[in-house]
Amino acid sequence: LGTVLDEHLRYISDWRRLELFRTAISAVVRPGDTIVDLGCGSGILGLLCLKAGASHVYAIEESPVIEIARRTYAREGMAELATFVRGMSHRTILPKRAAVVICDHIGCFGFDYGIVHTLRDARSRFLAPNGTLIPRSIRLNVAAVESDAARAKVERWSAPAVPEEFRWLRRLDIGARHAIQLQERDLLSTPAHLADLDLSADNADFLRWTASLSITREGVMDGIAGWFDCELTQGVWMTNSPADESAIDRPQAFLPIDDRIRVRPGDRVLVTIMARPVENIIAWTVDVLPQGLRYAHSSLEAALLSAEAVRRTRPDRVPRIGRNTSARMTVLSYCDERRTAREIEQAILSERPDLLPSRDETARFASQVLAEDTDP
Ligand SMILES: C[S@@+](CC[C@H](N)C(=O)[O-])C[C@H]1O[C@@H](n2cnc3c(N)ncnc32)[C@H](O)[C@@H]1O
Numbered sequence: 444l445g446t447v448l449d450e451h452l453r454y455i456s457d458w459r460r461l462e463l464f465r466t467a468i469s470a471v472v473r474p475g476d477t478i479v480d481l482g483c484g485s486g487i488l489g490l491l492c493l494k495a496g497a498s499h500v501y502a503i504e505e506s507p508v509i510e511i512a513r514r515t516y517a518r519e520g521m522a523e524l525a526t527f528v529r530g531m532s533h534r535t536i537l538p539k540r541a542a543v544v545i546c547d548h549i550g551c552f553g554f555d556y557g558i559v560h561t562l563r564d565a566r567s568r569f570l571a572p573n574g575t576l577i578p579r580s581i582r583l584n585v586a587a588v589e590s591d592a593a594r595a596k597v598e599r600w601s602a603p604a605v606p607e608e609f610r611w612l613r614r615l616d617i618g619a620r621h622a623i624q625l626q627e628r629d630l631l632s633t634p635a636h637l638a639d640l641d642l643s644a645d646n647a648d649f650l651r652w653t654a655s656l657s658i659t660r661e662g663v664m665d666g667i668a669g670w671f672d673c674e675l676t677q678g679v680w681m682t683n684s685p686a687d688e689s690a691i692d693r694p695q696a697f698l699p700i701d702d703r704i705r706v707r708p709g710d711r712v713l714v715t716i717m718a719r720p721v722e723n724i725i726a727w728t729v730d731v732l733p734q735g736l737r738y739a740h741s742s743l744e745a746a747l748l749s750a751e752a753v754r755r756t757r758p759d760r761v762p763r764i765g766r767n768t769s770a771r772m773t774v775l776s777y778c779d780e781r782r783t784a785r786e787i788e789q790a791i792l793s794e795r796p797d798l799l800p801s802r803d804e805t806a807r808f809a810s811q812v813l814a815e816d817t818d819p
Pocket residue numbers: 454455481482483484485486487488503504505506508530531532533546547548549561
């Protein structure tokens with residue numbers, strides 16, 4: 444749980460972020476409102492809604508951090524005002540629609556945490572007619588950057604300590620999702636607006652945007668930075684811009700290029716960004732115009748997809764149930780709503796000890812399947 448605690452400590456101790464959410468909540472939430480806190484994490488946003496007069500919160504969270512929310516609500520005497528649902532929102536069914544759906548799925552770039560398709564689903568199934576989404580829209584921004592810290596990230600595989608046979612991984616690492624805390628002085632161009640996402644509208648599954656950047660100072664370009672201006676509710680904006688002193692505590696996205704390119708004031712850089720947020724894929728091309736250089740990278744490179752994994756996604760393939768799934772189905776076939784988990788494990792060990800390569804592993808597997816793949 445260590446890293447989960449670290450992550451959420453950062454969210455809840457970011458006072459600027461909380462102040463902006465509090466302002467948006469007090470403008471939107473009415474006494475008696477039902478709220479969906481989507482990806483509730485520590486539970487902080489739902490708690491703020493209750494304190495603003497909401498009557499009930501459906502707190503949905505896929506990770507174990509939901510226990511922090513559950514226990515915090517209980518400590519605050521608010522356990523009765525919340526329903527906790529552990530799981531992905533897309534697979535969650537709620538008994539009623541809510542006046543407000545609230546989340547912080549904004550990521551570092553604005554679209555890189557799945558907000559487009561997550562809120563599309565939440566809007567259609569969780570939100571009451573005339574209900575309100577917080578946030579409501581996101582503006583994406585890009586700029587050219589020169590940053591030793593950013594460059595060091597993609598050069599870590601070329602470091603002398605890395606055995607030579609593995610230095611080829613630098614190429615893959617360029618396509619990985621990099622988050623970096625930049626300063627205004629790291630920017631080589633004026634920021635450009637890449638896109639505006641209206642979260643109340645249906646956005647396409649494939650997104651493609653371009654921006655033209657004008658270099659404003661001499662330097663060496665390491666890549667492109669991306670960040671958001673997010674409108675939580677009308678007139679309440681939250682940003683992680685490196686050029687804004689009131690920015691929240693969140694790094695920017697960094698999209699590297701393969702080389703370091705010397706640029707001068709007046710040079711133009713064309714950036715194209717393509718994304719399939721549902722599949723968590725992003726690709727970018729960067730054209731440095733006066734030099735006629737083009738760089739193209741994609742997060743697919745860093746995904747380490749095997750040829751077999753790609754083959755499996757082919758729609759014309761006839762799927763066959765694999766060994767582990769078949770073992771899982773065998774374990775579940777013992778559930779008859781009468782026997783206890785212990786009785787089922789004993790039955791499997793005596794009748795199917797060879798289900799997995801060893802008896803020990805069969806026992807472990809059976810107890811894991813019974814714990815994870817059955818109703819609470
Ligand atoms: C950026 S954190 C924000 C947590 C909290 N709402 C806050 O503002 O501090 C997003 C949380 O959403 C959870 N999450 C992401 N996608 C989800 C989904 N589709 N359904 C449920 N939980 C999700 C993550 O596990 C994570 O805890």
